[in-house]
Each structure stands twice: as structure tokens, then as C-alpha cells.
Amino acid sequence: MSLITTILGRLVKAAITLLAIAVLNFFLIHAAPGDPAAVLAGEAGAADPLFIAQLRERFGLDQPLYVQLWSYVKNVLTLDLGYSFRQGMPVYDLIAQRLPATLLLTLSSFVISLSLGIAFGVAAAARVGKASDSVLTTIALLFYATPLYWAALMAVLVFSVQLGWLPGFGYETVGSGYSGLARAWDILQHLILPALTLGLFFMAVYMRMTRASMLEVSQMDFVKTARAKGLSGPVIRRRHILRNALLPVVTLAGLQAGQLIGGAVLTETVFAWPGIGRLMFESLEARDYNTILGVFLVSAAMVIVFNILTDIVYRIVDPRIGAKS
């Protein structure tokens, strides 16, 4: 089967899956107690039943559930994610506004954890049994076991509050009026702590997996063949062992990539990072149905897209997949 037919097939399945997820989310949200009208009315300080009824009518919440579902699905199909009454703007715009910050955070943490994890894993495997290997694996175990929010708080305390090296919260310095390179530099400084904290866990996971996988592959027959050819140690490690050892790491990286949008709620909250994660959290508290559903849908789409991307990458690195005939 050629790559293109595979991708087409996957895309068709993805569209169906996504629609099913949208419907499921809709019911899930409506199963939760409370509705936005009650919350809005409560915040306005008026629990007058008439006012609440008016609000419900305005938002269409007085309609039967299946009518609400139908209009939701219709809107989703036309890429209209509805209006956030809470934030007073279309959900689509809201997400588009928040998405860059989240992607910047999660993608940098993804790249950091993947590259450092693999590099440390290779280094540890090359020194297996030696003191430096033990040090690396112990540190990895520590990162692996540390709760994310604790690491985040400690990072803020140490590097921001105590040492004052890096800003401890926010996306950029508010009211600084930076532009161009100066602004990029400012954002980068804000990015370092949250990106590193978010990446620690996966870096540890990648390192442990790369190390174990390298050691396993180095016992295989073809490595002996490579040595019998007269290849040098570094060449064998790079060309024969590493390439084969990376296959399971690719699988895992695909899993992490799927969480690029939804996986940073904690980090964004601790570091006051204005991303999707915080938007989701705020919307949940405010019963902002439309926004929650929008975020859910975009997250789900991301998971599916990265699953497909992982499969494609997998087929490129491993010729055996998809070419069995």
C-alpha cells in the first residue's frame, strides 16, 4: 500500500473519530451539574429565576438536548465553534489567540525533552555500568518521580525568587513595549522555566527508554556483523545501534506529541502562562460550555493528527512497516 492511500484512509477514519468525539464531549459536558446561566446569574448577584430563564433562552439552553446537539454538530461541521458568553468573543478567536502561547511552550518542551533525553540515553548506554551511567540514571529516576507542580514551584522559588535569574511567571514583561528581537528575547526568558519543567518528566522517560533500547540492540547479531566488517565503535553506535534503538522512542514521542495542547494545564497555571490549558481551566470553572467543547475538540484533533504523523514517521524510519508484501 502506498503512503498516500494509507494517509487518505487514516484521514477518513480521523474525521469520523473526531465527529464521534465531538458528540461524546457534548453529552459529557451536559451531564455535569450546573449550567452557565446559573453561574452568570450568580456572579451578577441576582439569582432571580426569571433572569436565569431569560439567560437560558438567550443562550438556547432552554431547547431540548437533541436540538442543542444538532445545532452544535452543524456548527462544528462548518468550523463554527460557537460564542463564549463568558469571554464575550467567538470561541474560535479565543482559541486562536491562546494557541500560539501553548504551542510555543509545549513544542519547545517537546524538542528539549526529546533531544536531551536521547542524548543522555546514548551517553548512559555507552558508559553502562560506570559511575557516570549511574549518575545519569539516578538523575533521570529523580525527574521521573518528581510531581510536575512541585518541580514547577521549586523552579520558580529557586531561579526566580531566590536567584532572580529568570522571570517566574507570565508570557512576556507586561507593559514593556518591546518589539522585534527584544520582544523575542523577553519571551524566550519567560519560556525557559516552564518549558524545562514541563519537559523534565518526558526527558527522563526518553532517556531511560533510549538507554535500555540501545543496550538491547547492541546485543543483536547485526551489530556483531558490523564489527566484523571493521567499522569503528562510534560508527556502529550511530548507524546501526541508534537507528534501531530509536523505534520505540518514536512511538513514545508520538504519544507525547498528542498531548501538545492538553498536557500543559498544570504548568500554565503555575507559571501564569496565557495558553489553552489555562483557558480550559477557567472555562470549566465558569461552565463556559462552548469554550470547553472547543478546546476539547482542538485537543482531540491534535492527538489524531500526531498519531497519523507518528505512523508516517514510523514508516519512514522502519521500512518493514506497511511494506510487508
Add this chain to the structure above:
Amino acid sequence: MTDAILSIDSLTIDLPIGADRPHAVEDVSFDLNKGEILCVVGESGSGKSMTANALMGLLPDGVTVGKGRAMFDGKDVLTLPEAQKQAMRGARIGMIFQEPMTALNPLMRIGDQIAEVFAAHNLLSGSERRARALALVKEVGLPDPEKIIRAYPFQLSGGQRQRAMIAMALALEPEILIADEPTTALDVTTQAQILRLILALREKHGMAVMFITHDFGVVAEIADRVIVMRYGQIVEAGIAKQVLESPQHEYTRALLDAIPTGTVPELAPITTAPALEIRHLNKIYRTGGSPFRAAREVRAVNDVSLTIAKGEVVGLVGESGSGKSTLGRAVVRLVTPDSGQVLVGGVDMAALDENELRKQRHRVQMVFQDPYASLNPRHRILRTLSDGPMAKGVSKQQAHKRALDLLEIVGLGADAATRFPHEFSGGQRQRIGIARALAMDPELIIADEAVSALDVSIQAQVLELLADLRRQMGLSILFITHDLRVAAQVCDRIAVMQYGRLVEVGPVRDVFHAPKQAYTRELLAAVPGAGWAMEKEDATA
């Protein structure tokens, strides 16, 4: 014997502390002469592979050269610094390995893997390397060279991969080629082709070959000289013909005697009542079916009919992919055939539903190829032997008693019952496997390559056990094997399978001495040392 290219002098290889013996190889001395093929023969654990690995500087971690020298071109290759060893590997000493399936990097194209040999020694430019790789692929007789160099290992058959391995080993025209059991994992006909290829290449390039094998048939086929090793020591060395015809050491004689020959046993009296009747059996495997593509079909079993009488042993012989294992599995209903009948004692195993099948399963039992993987490592032997009968409804007491009896019968003794599988050797485990099959009082036993994973001397013992059991209990056995010599030793009749069809069925004597089909003749001719075995048989007759 003056033009020794490599001379090994009192080589001792130390095993790590805690191994079953202190030395893998002890005080071994021999010469490898220019242009000769020297076969190093021995069973597993004899130290033959360790010797080769020591020469290449490829000993596993913890295993070290204790003492001795290996002089090659005026230098001791054992004490060369690593950089020089690396320069020597591939360029002056080439090596090929046993498992062509795993000895190639699965993610690299064949051409790149061959070209890499030149790169490793900083020879030639990129395009020259590719051109040489193509020439090498042609030289080792791979079909469609342009396509092969762009192919990945998984797209090649076992024999083709071994040819690719040989191409790599020969790339820099080494003076010495070390071949570590290069044909053991291959089918007979493929094995014969690879042996011919090695002979032809030796003729052309004049390299010396150190050929490690456990198979005296292979020795008879290609060796100039032979060294026989046991427990890390050389027990006999000499010209191939001499060693084969008049072995001096008792171990060599024992090894030679253990080889199943074409000697045909007397026909056992056979009753007419069938233990197994296979009628028009079909099994088709479909792979890769999807909405975008039609499924690919493989007729693994194609309209096969075969009868095994009570007390008869029928050998099912064929190469890998011939469908012999699928046929065996269909009889046990591990695979469900598409059509046809499998009558065991009058019950059609192919037509039973899940429930009925579970009740009838005991009628046919299987002995598997891999004695290591086929026993549950967490169960003691007693449990392994009694779980089956108890599931059938036999009382715990009776099942245990029967298990102990069976352990005596297969020659292990009742005290084996409380032990775990890892405490036994391969041969002993296969005895347990046989006892496990017998515990169910089956009407038929399927032995699927049951002795293929064992050393020759162990193989002979297990075959003897099967022959004994068969005499005592009147067992009916379907004996599946790729090894014609083994089949000849234990079977009454032989069925030859090719591409899912039975091409020839007949008494062993007829099939061996007067094969009717071309394919059977081809198989017989491909058996290594076939000519030599015939002579041996004539001499003993």
C-alpha cells in the same frame, strides 16, 4: 603443511567466574593453510565459535583470551591493539554468521550494508563503492542485482540474505573467511547452494576458509581437513576423508554414529485401522486485505489427503514454507482448515465447535520444536504434566501418579517432578515435552521438528526414546521434519510436501531409493554428504 596462513598455538579462552567451566577453549593448537577449507566440528558448548570469535577479536563481554598465540602474517592477532584489530576485521579476515535473519541491519538497504565495508576501511569513493557492491551482489549469484541492492533485508529469503552476508565478507578479498555455522538455519536445497557458492568462491579467490559446523554431512561435502572439538579441546584432527572413514577418537565415532543415515529400518507390522485420516484438507492464508487492496492468498495446505494407521510413524518432509507445519497444526486444530476433514479415531477434528473441541483435544497431542519455549517456566514439571489430564477430568491423585510414571518412562526419573524447566538441558526438556504429550493418552502425536533444535548426539537419544515408546505403546506419530536423514531413521512412511501439496507418499525405502518425483530427488541430492552417507551405508550393509 608448510604454507600455514594462520597458526594457532595453545590458545586458551577464559570464561567469566561462575560459568559451568573455567575455560571455553583449552590449549588448542592448529594451523589454517592457504586456500584450504578447514572444518571445525563440535556440538554446542564445544568452544568452536569462541575460537572463531577470539580470532576476530569479537569475544563477548567477560570472556577473555587467557593465553596462546594466533600468528597471522607475522603478527599475533590476539594481542593486536584494538585499532589494528579493527583494521584487520573485514579487510583481511571476513566472517559470516549462522542466522541470516538477524545478522543484517533491518533498517539499511543491502547495497548500503555492502558498501559500508569499503567505507569502514576508507576505500574508494561513494560511486565506486556502489559499483563494487553491485558487482559483489552479482558474484554471489543474487537475482536481479539492481533491485537487490536497493532492497531491505526483510524483502530477501534466508538463502538470499546469507548470500548478501557472503558478499560483505568477501568485499575486500580477505585471506581468511570464517564461517560460523552459515548453513545451519537454511533449508537443505538452499544449504547445498550456499555450500557450492563457498566452494566456487574459494576456487576463484583462493582464500582459506575456517568453516564451523556441527554437521558431518557438511564436512563430507566441503572440508579438506577437519578438527573435532569437545569441551573446549581438540579431540581429533586430520584429513577430512580419513576422519570420516576411520575416526580415531571415540567421541568422533560417537558423533558419526549418531548421524541419522539413509539406513532404512524394517517395516513395522501395520494394522489397517487408521489413527488419522486427512481428507482433502485446504488452508488458505490471506494477508493484507483492506478496503484499498485485494488480499494476498497463500495456499498453505492444498487439497491434502493422508492416512496414518494405528501404530504407524509417518514422516512429513518439506522445506520451510511448504505447509508442513500448517498441516500439523490443522490436525491439532491450532489452525482451523478452510475445508476438508481430519478424522482422528472417527471424530472430525475440523468440524468441532469450541466446546466439543475442548473435550476432544486430548486425542491429538503435539511435541514442539523449541524445548526452551514450549514449557511454562513458572510451572514445576509435575504441574506441567498433570494440568492437562486434570482438565480432562482425571483425579489429581491419578494425574500425579501417571506423571511420575511417565517421567520414569521417558528416562528422567520421578524426582524431576518437583523441578522447574530451566533446571534441565535441551534434550531433557524435549523428554518432558514428550511426557506431557503422552500424559493425555493421545491417539496420535504430532512431533513438529521435535529434534531439530538438538545436538546430534542428543538428537539420537531422543529419537531412540521415540522409537522405544512407539514399540511399547504402539504410538501413532506424524513426524514433521525438514531433515530427511532424521525422517529415514524413525518413520515407516514418508510424505513429501512442496508448496502446500503432497508430492510423494510412500514407504521410506521406496522414497529414498527410488524417488518418483523430481522434487524428492532434488531434496535427497541436496542433503549434505549424501554421497558419503551412501558409501557409509554400503560399507555397513
